[in-house]
Amino acid sequence: MIIGSGIDLVEIQRIELAIERYGQRFLNRVFTPGEQAYCQRKRKAAESFAARFAAKEAGAKALGTGIGYGVTWREIEVMRAPSGRPSLRFHGRAAQIAAQMNMRHAALSLTHSNELASAQVMLED
DSSP states (O other), X not given: OEEEEEEEEEEHHHHHHHHHXXXXXXXXXXXXXXXXXXXXXXXXXXXXXXXXXXXXXXXXXXXXXXXXXXXXXXXXXXXXXXXXXXXXXXXXHHHHHHHHTTOOEEEEEEEEOSSEEEEEEEXXX
16 A cells, blocks of 8 residues: 655756755765765766655655655665666665654656656555
8 A cells, every 4th residue: 555655856957056066065965875876877967866866855755754854865765776676765764754654665766858857756555
């Protein structure tokens, strides 16, 4: 059964400008080392960063908290299965909230165009 859902849409240029303006400080505040390594291997890294930014927002919405109102950016991590399928891993307070909700699975879908990145999260018990 679905116990939480969230969706988010991000302008890629907004993330690109944040990276240009704040550099590593922005990346370290929002993304885990694993997420940074994955995105920086991509030719268009800003698209991958934007998709993960959207996934974190969507994940926080699915938890019912939002970012900054119970969970932080790095407590929601986008992982990749060997097949390439994306998934979410919750840490810290986000993991505690997910456990209180009896969440057993988090389904994640990512997409992007030239201008926009989007993510959808469904939490299941």
